[in-house]
Amino acid sequence: MSLVLPSELVVDRFLPTVRAMLATRLADRGLTQQEIATELGVTQAAVSKYVAGEGGGDDRFRDDPETVATVDRIADGLAGGEMDGYDALAELLSLVRSLEDRGPICELHEEVMPELRGLGCDLCVRGLDPDVRAERDVLANVRTAARTLASTPGMAAAIPNVGTNVGMCLPDPNDETDVAAVPGRIYAMGGRIEIPANPEFGASKHVATAVLSANAVDSTVRGATNIATDDDLLAAARSTGIDPLEFDAEYEDRADHLRTRFEERGAVPRLAYHRGAFGIEPATYVFGSTAADAADLVETLVSKRRRTDR
Known part of the structure; x- marks a missing residue:
């Protein structure tokens, strides 16, 4: 059995996709590449690749309506000054929790760990204290x-x-x-x-x-x-x-x-x-x-x- 944590998928597949999506949207809203790099905590060279469409990522997230809506909301907030890094992080953490609950992250997890298929796995959300x-x-x-x-x-x-x-x-x-x-x-x-x-x-x-x-x-x-x-x-x-x-x-x-x-x-x-x-x-x-x-x-x-x- 291959042991893969959902958090590994968040780091390897989700985060690069969201950073690329945010970079292009912030560029569309008039931010410079250096300003985008500061907001995202990456290098300007990485932002240049993201904006050029060379940042990789996973289309499963790019096409997910909830991910698109969240990224647009964060981009608007950062560009307009209504959000800071804390706000953006809160939005992304909330999104991750949602995508882990029978969403794209859950689907990816079942792909890399086929043993989970058909089990109705809820490891990521089980026990969440209301x-x-x-x-x-x-x-x-x-x-x-x-x-x-x-x-x-x-x-x-x-x-x-x-x-x-x-x-x-x-x-x-x-x-x-x-x-x-x-x-x-x-x-x-x-x-x-x-x-x-x-x-x-x-x-x-x-x-x-x-x-x-x-x-x-x-x-x-x-x-x-x-x-x-x-x-x-x-x-x-x-x-x-x-x-x-x-x-x-x-x-x-x-x-x-x-x-x-x-x-x-x-x-x-x-x-x-x-x-x-x-x-x-x-x-x-x-x-x-x-x-x-x-x-x-x-x-x-x-x-x-x-x-x-x-």
């Missing part, structure tokens, strides 16, 4: 939400002095440790949005309180972000059919107060806001099914306000 998958998905979603906020034109004006955060909870959360958010919060500095770190579980208190309160009333609501209370943004929300909910900033138990207000409303609103109090800055919470959903709504409202201001 809790680990859920945590990974939540962290990825919060990272996407943070990038959305950072890339929204005019967002700096919507960030309160205490900073903004964006969070998302796991299904059936128990406490703040089940809510992922950005450590240290997101700040506006010189008109730019600064994201100090990648999201972590247990990194937020205020946004986590809002997320947990909302989720306790409606389990489909798992994401939230906070922005400055602004009448123009509230008006933009109302113009889209959203009815913002006002609540009292001075309640000692914010979680209990929010749950009560949501229950009185009969639903979790897309926006809940307060006007502040002594020592408390006015704040608005934007809710969504995920952190990215909440961030998308903020982007929409900020964009509507900018158009109105012109």
Whole structure:
């Protein structure tokens, strides 16, 4: 029996193909060969071969729709600055896991190890902890939400002095440790949005309180972000059919107060806001099914306000 690890096929067959695909797509998007070499971690000579179509690889991956879509997404993200190396790596690792689950990598594995044929082999995916998958998905979603906020034109004006955060909870959360958010919060500095770190579980208190309160009333609501209370943004929300909910900033138990207000409303609103109090800055919470959903709504409202201001 020839012992071949799926990871060997990833290195020998998958990776050269994907690098060649990425090189040609990045070249099409205007990057120089040196810039492409830096992004891919290879030499400029290797990029030259890839772009010339001499990089080899396996057509099984070139023709795979999921691989093509992922490579296009990474190329767009790297070329446009919306992705960094960490993002691209996360996309590729996710793709590899998918291709190992009865995909092209699995097919190649059965070719080089015929003993696996007909066994319904699931060695690559057996035992995957669903809790680990859920945590990974939540962290990825919060990272996407943070990038959305950072890339929204005019967002700096919507960030309160205490900073903004964006969070998302796991299904059936128990406490703040089940809510992922950005450590240290997101700040506006010189008109730019600064994201100090990648999201972590247990990194937020205020946004986590809002997320947990909302989720306790409606389990489909798992994401939230906070922005400055602004009448123009509230008006933009109302113009889209959203009815913002006002609540009292001075309640000692914010979680209990929010749950009560949501229950009185009969639903979790897309926006809940307060006007502040002594020592408390006015704040608005934007809710969504995920952190990215909440961030998308903020982007929409900020964009509507900018158009109105012109």
